[in-house]
Amino acid sequence: MSSCVLAVESAVPEALPPVRETAMVGAVQAALADIVQTEREDGFLLRHSDTLLGTLVGQDRPVRDMADDGLALRPSSMLGRAREAWPADVELPLRLSQMMTTLPPGRPEPRWMTMPDQPGQLRQSRELFLPMPGAAGVGQPAPAGASFPGQAGAGFPSAGATPSGVGGAPLAQSTAAPGGAEAAQPSSFGAFGWEIPPIRWGGSLGYTHQRSSSNTGYTSSSQGVFANLSASSYLYAPWFARVSARLGITTSSSESSSTVGGVAESNRSSNLVGGGEVNMFSSSRYPFRAYFDRTDSRASGVLVTNDYVSNRFGMTQNFRSEDGNSGGNLIFDRSEINTSNGKRDEVTALSGGYSTQLGIVQNSFNGRYSLGERSGTGDHARLIGLNSSHIANISDTLNWGATMNYTDSDIRTSSGLGNATSTHGRYLQLYTYGSWLPDFEDLDDLPLTLSGGLRYTAQDSQFGGEGFTANTLGGNLSALYRYSNNLSFSLNGAMNQLNQSQGASQTITQLGSSVNYTGNPLSIGKFSYNWNTGANANWQSGYGPTPANSVTSGQAGHNLSRIFTLSPGQTLSFNGSQSINVINSALVGTTQSLTHTLSANLGMTSAERFSGSVSTMLSDVRTTGYLEQGYRVLNVGFFGQGQLSQISSANVNLMFNWSDQSFKTVDSFGIPVTQNAQHMTLNGSASYNHLRFAGVRGLRYTLSFAADTRLRDDRLYGNANGEIDRARFTLSNRLEYRIGLLDFRLSLVNNEVGGKKNALLFFQVARQIGSF
Numbered sequence: 001m002s003s004c005v006l007a008v009e010s011a012v013p014e015a016l017p018p019v020r021e022t023a024m025v026g027a028v029q030a031a032l033a034d035i036v037q038t039e040r041e042d043g044f045l046l047r048h049s050d051t052l053l054g055t056l057v058g059q060d061r062p063v064r065d066m067a068d069d070g071l072a073l074r075p076s077s078m079l080g081r082a083r084e085a086w087p088a089d090v091e092l093p094l095r096l097s098q099m100m101t102t103l104p105p106g107r108p109e110p111r112w113m114t115m116p117d118q119p120g121q122l123r124q125s126r127e128l129f130l131p132m133p134g135a136a137g138v139g140q141p142a143p144a145g146a147s148f149p150g151q152a153g154a155g156f157p158s159a160g161a162t163p164s165g166v167g168g169a170p171l172a173q174s175t176a177a178p179g180g181a182e183a184a185q186p187s188s189f190g191a192f193g194w195e196i197p198p199i200r201w202g203g204s205l206g207y208t209h210q211r212s213s214s215n216t217g218y219t220s221s222s223q224g225v226f227a228n229l230s231a232s233s234y235l236y237a238p239w240f241a242r243v244s245a246r247l248g249i250t251t252s253s254s255e256s257s258s259t260v261g262g263v264a265e266s267n268r269s270s271n272l273v274g275g276g277e278v279n280m281f282s283s284s285r286y287p288f289r290a291y292f293d294r295t296d297s298r299a300s301g302v303l304v305t306n307d308y309v310s311n312r313f314g315m316t317q318n319f320r321s322e323d324g325n326s327g328g329n330l331i332f333d334r335s336e337i338n339t340s341n342g343k344r345d346e347v348t349a350l351s352g353g354y355s356t357q358l359g360i361v362q363n364s365f366n367g368r369y370s371l372g373e374r375s376g377t378g379d380h381a382r383l384i385g386l387n388s389s390h391i392a393n394i395s396d397t398l399n400w401g402a403t404m405n406y407t408d409s410d411i412r413t414s415s416g417l418g419n420a421t422s423t424h425g426r427y428l429q430l431y432t433y434g435s436w437l438p439d440f441e442d443l444d445d446l447p448l449t450l451s452g453g454l455r456y457t458a459q460d461s462q463f464g465g466e467g468f469t470a471n472t473l474g475g476n477l478s479a480l481y482r483y484s485n486n487l488s489f490s491l492n493g494a495m496n497q498l499n500q501s502q503g504a505s506q507t508i509t510q511l512g513s514s515v516n517y518t519g520n521p522l523s524i525g526k527f528s529y530n531w532n533t534g535a536n537a538n539w540q541s542g543y544g545p546t547p548a549n550s551v552t553s554g555q556a557g558h559n560l561s562r563i564f565t566l567s568p569g570q571t572l573s574f575n576g577s578q579s580i581n582v583i584n585s586a587l588v589g590t591t592q593s594l595t596h597t598l599s600a601n602l603g604m605t606s607a608e609r610f611s612g613s614v615s616t617m618l619s620d621v622r623t624t625g626y627l628e629q630g631y632r633v634l635n636v637g638f639f640g641q642g643q644l645s646q647i648s649s650a651n652v653n654l655m656f657n658w659s660d661q662s663f664k665t666v667d668s669f670g671i672p673v674t675q676n677a678q679h680m681t682l683n684g685s686a687s688y689n690h691l692r693f694a695g696v697r698g699l700r701y702t703l704s705f706a707a708d709t710r711l712r713d714d715r716l717y718g719n720a721n722g723e724i725d726r727a728r729f730t731l732s733n734r735l736e737y738r739i740g741l742l743d744f745r746l747s748l749v750n751n752e753v754g755g756k757k758n759a760l761l762f763f764q765v766a767r768q769i770g771s772f
Contacts, residue, residue, distance in 0.1 A: 197233045197235070198233060199232070199233045200231065200232045201770045202230055202769055203227070203228050203230055203248075203768075203772070204226075204227070204743075205766065206227075206299075206767065207764070208222075208223065208224050208301075208763065209222075209764075210301070210760060210761065211761045212759065212760045213758070214757060214759070215756060215758075216258075216756055218257075218259075220254060221255055222253065223252065224250060224253065225251055225252075226250040226251070227248055227249055228248025228273065231244065232772065239281070239283055241280045242278075243277070245277075246274045246275050247273075247274040248272075249270065250271050250298060251269075252268070254266065254267050254268075254298075267340075269340075271309055273309075275292050275293035275295075276291065278291075285319060286317070287318050288316070288317050289317075290314070290315040290316075291314060292311075294312075297309070299764075301747050303760040306341050308337050308724065309338050312333075312335045314331070314333040316332075317329065317330045321356075325356060325357040326354075326355065326356035328354035328355065329353055331351050332350050333349045334348050334720070335715075335720035344374070344375040345372075345374050345715060345724055346371075346372070347371070347372050347718060347719070347722075348370065349369070349371075350368070350370075351366075351367065351369070352367055354366075360393060361391070362392070366386070368384070369385075370718025372715060372716040378420060379414060379716055380411070380412040381413075381716045381717050382408075382409070382410040383407075384407065384409075387403070397437040397438065398435075399434060399435050400434040402430075403431050403432075404429070405427075406428050407425075407427045409424065409425050409426075421463075424462040425462070426459070426460040427457070427458070427459050428458045429456070429457045434453070435449060437450075450477075454474075454475045455474055455476075469501040470498065470499065471498075472496050473497045476494040477492065477493055486518050486519065487517050489515050490513065492512045492513070493509075493512070496508050504544075508543050509540070510538065510541075514534060514535065518531075524560075527561065529558070530559050532556070536554070537551075549587045551584065551586070552583075555579060556579065557577060557578060557579030558577065558578060559575060559576060559578075560575070560576050561575040570602070572602050573600065573603075575600075576599075577595075580593070581593045585626070589626050590625050591623060591626045592625050594621070594622045595619065595621045597618070597620075599616065601613060602614045602615075609642050609644075610643060610644060611640065611641065612642075613637075614638055616635065616636045617635045618633070619633045620632050629663035629664070630663075632660045634658040638652050647690060647692050648688070648689065650686075650687065651685075652684075652687075653685060654685070654686055655682075655683050657681045658678075660678045661677050661678075662674060662677075683709065684707060687704040687705070688702070688704075689702050698738055699735065700735070700736045700737070703734075704732045704734075706727075706730045708726075708727075725753050726754075727753045728752045729751060730749065731751070735747070741768040742765065742768075744765050745764040746763050748760070
């Protein structure tokens with residue numbers, strides 16, 4: 001606050017012509033008097049200012065006394081209004097930035113205005129560019145030959161100095177620095193117009209030892225040392241570009257053996273690791289980020305089938321319009337992994353998106369390209385995807401939309417026997433749709449909804465040496481009438497023109513209708529009961545050798561649910577349902593299905609620190625008639641996150657799925673047989689963290705579990721974050737401890753990859769250097 005008063009004080013030159021002095025003092029006096037009358041906001045009192053010159057306000061009262069009287073002076077308004085009221089024929093002697101840093105004669109220099117001898121900022125010279133506001137316009141180096149009053153080499157003028165004008169021209173007679181010292185000349189580096197910014201640096205030196213084994217009899221052990229150095233700073237100004245870099249080296253020696261072949265091997269290797277990152281205009285409407293990273297798995301403590309070195313680089317560019325109605329991004333990512341057995345895994349991905357509002361139409365465009373390749377197996381996957389969406393609310397009762405989707409895939413994979421399969425496919429879909437709600441007198445009750453759409457699709461598929469092409473053009477119309485909250489009717493119709501590479505062009509017509517009734521909810525004690533029923537009738541024209549067909553169906557269902565409050569923060573809910581569905585087809589006959597479903601959910605909260613739930617669902621479907629089969633499904637989910645105590649936390653997100661399907665068919669001899677297929681998946685992760693394990697201060701413990709039995713090859717299909725080893729299960733125990741600048745780490749990892757169970761014991765000690 002005192003700096004603002006100093007700015008006003010220094011705004012009055014000591015020597016001015018009598019006429020201009022009177023006009024200037026009157027202008028400032030009027031502006032300050034107006035501020036005193038209008039600006040009375042608590043929190044902006046100038047409680048630490050010094051005495052204001054009597055010629056400014058026409059009195060000898062200090063500003064502190066005025067603040068004590070309750071007068072709130074807003075610094076920005078005080079300076080702004082004084083400048084507005086300044087006489088037009090009087091030149092403004094000082095810029096605002098100079099006012100804030102200039103002291104009147106005889107005033108001691110405050111400690112906050114002291115600057116280091118070598119300002120830690122990398123900025124361009126004032127000789128080439130105009131001063132910029134904010135971080136880029138303060139503390140810039142003085143041009144060669146320019147003199148500034150004050151201490152030699154200091155960035156601010158000293159006591160008794162007179163401020164200089166733009167370009168170094170003095171406003172009044174300049175006073176030499178104390179002792180007659182001249183202004184310091186720029187250093188040899190500063191002569192080029194740049195200064196060295198502050199650099200935050202650090203690093204580490206460490207030793208690692210690890211031992212791994214598997215149930216196949218393979219064991220290996222390795223030890224090594226590593227060293228790295230990290231640094232971060234900025235270019236020109238923090239808002240312009242922030243940079244960071246890391247450089248290191250790893251050296252390791254390993255020995256491996258196998259009980260199967262009795263072969264022992266030893267290996268020694270050294271690798272250069274490191275990386276860097278640049279963030280430009282991070283607070284602007286167009287932030288940019290580029291990065292590079294090179295890592296060695298031998299120093300990471302990760303359990304892998306083969307040690308590898310990973311190289312990854314990419315960039316991200318975001319942009320947004322000034323009005324906020326348009327924006328987009330462009331992302332490039334490249335990952336390359338070289339394993340110790342000489343194989344290479346590469347992933348390249350490029351994606352982007354753009355959205356904009358044009359009148360009443362909201363438009364969005366997205367695209368993605370990815371290429372995954374493996375040198376060891378010859379696997380290859382090239383994927384291209386484009387889509388756009390356009391939505392418009394034309395009126396309160398009329399909506400319109402359109403979408404476009406295009407995919408192009410070229411995939412070649414090899415089996416464990418070395419046989420490769422190749423598939424290539426293209427698919428294009430253009431779809432436009434709309435809905436209309438006729439204008440009724442009561443806008444809150446619109447019982448009729450009309451909707452329709454046009455669709456075009458083109459498909460081209462090749463598998464091995466066989467190809468197939470098809471395209472369709474069709475339209476559909478539907479009407480939904482809500483007679484009441486319980487009863488509704490619908491009609492629909494569609495016509496499609498189908499062209500295939502095999503066979504003549506065909507036209508297919510479909511007509512359908514339905515009626516549905518939902519009963520009002522009933523309360524039976526503390527239970528809630530609901531029921532519904534419905535019927536459908538559909539007809540499809542014949543095409544080719546297939547005759548026309550009509551299908552009628554009816555269904556009925558009901559459910560019962562209840563919620564129990566076990567204790568504060570714990571609730572248990574149950575839901576049971578049953579439904580029956582009967583379908584009659586003129587071509588294949590009648591099919592009946594009976595479905596039973598039971599679900600439960602247990603929710604838990606603890607003082608707003610932890611929340612979680614456990615849910616389960618069991619379903620059983622029995623089908624008789626034409627398609628006789630049985631289908632059972634069990635789903636169990638665990639979800640939760642939060643603090644268990646002040647020093648421990650947990651996070652759980654796991655889903656278990658099990659399905660069992662049995663169906664009857666006929667073998668090649670015409671004998672009826674029953675086949676059964678089961679499928680089970682576990683997907684998700686869980687973790688537990690403790691900041692003071694076993695009561696030892698500074699000893700941190702982490703237990704984590706991850707599972708993915710789907711075994712999806714994410715890296716091959718364009719995910720650079722996918723693991724090179726697709727582990728079904730991974731269990732990790734990790735202990736970390738710090739003494740001063742020494743970091744200790746001990747971890748035990750178990751996983752299952754490709755049917756093999758592996759274990760890793762990893763120890764690391766590192767000494768930190770610097771303060772990065």
